[in-house]
Amino acid sequence: MDPLVNWALELIRKTSTDLSPDVERWLRRAREEEAEGGTAWNVLDAMIRNVEMSREAGTPICQDTGLTTFFVQVPRGTDPEAIREALQQAIRLATQEGSLRPNSVHPITGKNTGDNLGVDLPHIEFEPSPDDGLVIDLLLKGGGSENTGAQYRLPDAGLKAGRDLEGVYRCVVDAVHHAQGHGCAPGILGVCIGGDRAGGYAGAKRQLLRPLDDTNPDPALAELEERLIRDCNRLGVGPMGFGGRTTVLAVKVGWKHRHPASFFVSIAYSCWADRHRRLEVRNGVGKVF
């Protein structure tokens, strides 16, 4: 068997069963913010204990293991089709062993393919690697959180939102309010300013790969992110929407050039179970981070 299949299987397993350390740390911090023994505290505590149990037992953190999205950096001379086939094979195996729940259904008939494969599944975005390493980022995003995403078109009179950063701020606050607890709050938001409709959503999703403790290189966006975290938490939606101080854990904002006539603000909402991991293959050895 292609060793890449094994490494990719390891990537899927780890993503599904072991939450990234930064997200776990943020959940712990959030728990400290809430009154011990109160409902918000208990909910965060259940999430954290669930993360620990899942890691120990090697079982999926959430039974909705989502749809599979891969971001692949392909080194020169490597055939992307071979990578696609290896990823498909790994998904098949991961589904068989229960690391993934079969989640690929026909849009009209609802028939489940049973192996998580299908048209545009897995979704893979290829780009050239800057060096000779093969880098594969995997994002598992559940249906409940995906349903809470939103796209705004500025200007938006109802929100008094113009085509500027203040307008973007207004869209995000509005989206978090509308999401309430439905995407399993506290959420992690990926935001993309600009792009076309499809590119905006794709860019927003990509923001979810950023480490939670990084700082946006653009000072204006860094400030916007801070302001959004603070103010979205003032909405009081709280963990699972039961009320509380923590409604979002992080907000990450990026941008793309846009058509002069369009100004989209796209928001990808990830649930607290923000499952993403990276596989790097260098010098013939694969390692999952």
Place this chain on the structure above:
Amino acid sequence: MANEPLRLRMPVSEEVLRGLTIGQELLLSGTVVTARDMGHKFLVEAFRPDFADLLQGAFVYHCGPIMVREGEGWRVVSAGPTTSNREEPYQAEVIARYRIAGVIGKGGMGEKTSRALQQHGAVYLHAVGGAGTLLARRVRRVREVRMLQEFGVPEAFWVLEVEDFPVVVTMDARGGSLHREVLAASEARRKELLGL
């Protein structure tokens, strides 16, 4: 908000259910039956007499679990709640026809369901979304499964015996809804933040 979770062992009387209020945390023990979209449709399309005994006094759990075969039986691997609102068109009828104690799910439900809860003395309980492993551990036994062939694993009716299953009452039999309250407060803050 701090309150000791109330231990509730099923079957519970309608009186007890009517006494529950939103925000109350519970540790539930007894029978819960999973049902998602296909299950609800099935229960409402026609009255299913063979489900009447099973469902009466039990909780319907909106959940599509991950299960693995273990010898002759099954083991629950991951079993958190799924979004309840998809069942809004069916829920009131399931409550009325099968006399269930209530529903466990996530995200809350609409006015039609709320009216059915009031009418029949039932409650809506919210489990922690995403806590698949933790909640699976609170399943003591998989009693049986129905419609597995027809519906597949996530949609089948799994009859589970749970022990100290943690939930929060978010819709009660008096018409109260924690979802409505949190939404109203959040709407007020949204308007304030945006100067609307």
